[in-house]
Amino acid sequence: MKDNINLEIYEKKKVLSGFFGLFYIIVLIILITAGWWYLDQLPFFTREQFNPLMADTTKPVADLQVLKSSTTPPVDILKESVSTPDKIAKGKTLFETTCSSCHGAEGKGDGVAGKTLNPPPRNFTELSNWKNGPAFSKIYKTLQEGLPPSAMASFSNIPPEDRIALILYVRTFRTDYPPIDQNELKDLDKTYSLSSGVKQTAQIPVTMAVEKIITENTPVSEKIKSIVDKIQNNKTDKGALILKDISYDLNKSITALINYPKWNENESRFVKFVETSPVQKGFNPDAFNLSSEQWSLLYQYLKTII
Ligand code: HEC
Numbered sequence: 373m374k375d376n377i378n379l380e381i382y383e384k385k386k387v388l389s390g391f392f393g394l395f396y397i398i399v400l401i402i403l404i405t406a407g408w409w410y411l412d413q414l415p416f417f418t419r420e421q422f423n424p425l426m427a428d429t430t431k432p433v434a435d436l437q438v439l440k441s442s443t444t445p446p447v448d449i450l451k452e453s454v455s456t457p458d459k460i461a462k463g464k465t466l467f468e469t470t471c472s473s474c475h476g477a478e479g480k481g482d483g484v485a486g487k488t489l490n491p492p493p494r495n496f497t498e499l500s501n502w503k504n505g506p507a508f509s510k511i512y513k514t515l516q517e518g519l520p521p522s523a524m525a526s527f528s529n530i531p532p533e534d535r536i537a538l539i540l541y542v543r544t545f546r547t548d549y550p551p552i553d554q555n556e557l558k559d560l561d562k563t564y565s566l567s568s569g570v571k572q573t574a575q576i577p578v579t580m581a582v583e584k585i586i587t588e589n590t591p592v593s594e595k596i597k598s599i600v601d602k603i604q605n606n607k608t609d610k611g612a613l614i615l616k617d618i619s620y621d622l623n624k625s626i627t628a629l630i631n632y633p634k635w636n637e638n639e640s641r642f643v644k645f646v647e648t649s650p651v652q653k654g655f656n657p658d659a660f661n662l663s664s665e666q667w668s669l670l671y672q673y674l675k676t677i678i
Contacts, residue, residue, distance in 0.1 A: 447532045447566045449557050453508060455540045463541025466534055474523065479545040489523045496545040506549055509556040511539045516564060532566055596626050599677055611673020614666050617656075624654025629678055636678070639671045 468477065474486035479496035486493035494502065503519055504510040515535045518526035527535065543549040561567050576584075600622045606612035619625040629635055635642045650659045662670070 446569045447536075449532075449536070449561045449566050450554070452533055452536045453540075453552055453557055455543075459537045459540050460544060462534070463537035463539070466530070466538050467541050470527070470530070471538070479542065486523075491522050493524070496542050499546065499548070507556060508539055508543070508550070508552045509560045511542060512536070512560055512564075515539070532564075592630065596623060596630060599626050602677055609673055611669040611671075614662065614670045615673065618659040618662065618670075619654050620656050621654035626654075626678070628653035629674065636675055639668060642671050642674070643667050 467475075467479075472483055474481075474483040474489065474493040475496065476482040476486070476493070481493040481495035483493060499506050502510070504514045512535065514524065515527045515530070515538065517528070518524055527538075530538070603612050603615055603622055603626075615625070616622070629645075632645060635645045646653065646655055646659055650657060
């Protein structure tokens with residue numbers, strides 16, 4: 373009797389737990405279906421739509437500046453690094469014109485142009501967490517080389533004396549900038565050969581350099597084609613009309629001229645060039661019959677398009 377009851381309870385438990393197992397499976401199926409349905413409902417989105425969130429803030433903001441090559445006269449760093457009211461005044465003026473847009477007029481890193489920068493411009497009234505460091509020679513290094521990839525560009529175009537004046541001024545934003553050490557000045561002198569004069573090599577922005585490479589390598593044939601197209605479409609310029617008249621193959625004529633750049637030094641050189649074996653250069657033999665006025669018109673026209 374007792375055993376029977378136990379058996380019954382056991383059976384019931386088994387059925388119940390079976391139900392529970394099934395219950396979990398059903399819940400799982402519902403969840404998966406719901407998830408599937410939800411994903412299906414989502415509008416199609418692309419990585420770009422998330423750009424504001426995922427923007428790469430470490431990307432360089434500033435490209436190289438255009439710098440002409442120059443040689444800076446020797447600088448006596450031991451003497452120049454001694455602060456004087458004149459140098460501070462000069463540094464202040466330079467700071468206000470070149471740095472305060474980002475670093476703020478009071479050096480607090482809160483200039484208008486620096487508002488959106490990441491990393492933000494350095495706050496010169498705080499001395500912790502600098503990348504290169506607040507020591508005189510470290511700030512010099514920052515100004516010389518910039519802090520890529522941040523917006524802090526190189527200011528190597530500013531003459532060393534002016535940069536030193538800037539550093540001396542930056543140091544006035546606090547009274548406890550690290551003292552200037554004679555050894556660090558000597559190292560600085562060695563690193564940047566200040567006492568022997570600095571040679572600044574010319575520099576252009578990377579984007580400009582890339583454009584230059586592309587245009588310089590555009591195949592000559594494309595250049596010729598575009599010139600020939602221009603000539604053919606020109607129905608008004610007298611020079612263009614004469615050219616079409618005397619050239620039986622514009623491609624050949626323009627190629628010949630491009631391959632002999634000296635033609636454009638003066639008119640007689642040009643005339644001589646065309647008149648020597650004209651047929652090989654795509655010109656009709658009757659090119660000889662042009663009047664001197666026609667030659668001039670032709671020469672002037674060609675100079676404008678090649
Ligand atoms: C276009 C904005 C901009 C201008 C203009 C600018 N800076 Fe900066 N500067 C920055 C940013 C941004 C940083 C922070 C870079 C970092 O932490 O990586 C910085 C950092 C610095 C630092 C700290 C270097 C370190 O060790 O952390 C110094 C020093 C500095 N700038 C000096 C100057 C001086 C002097 C001028 C003017 C000649 C100047 N900056 C002009 C944006 C600018």
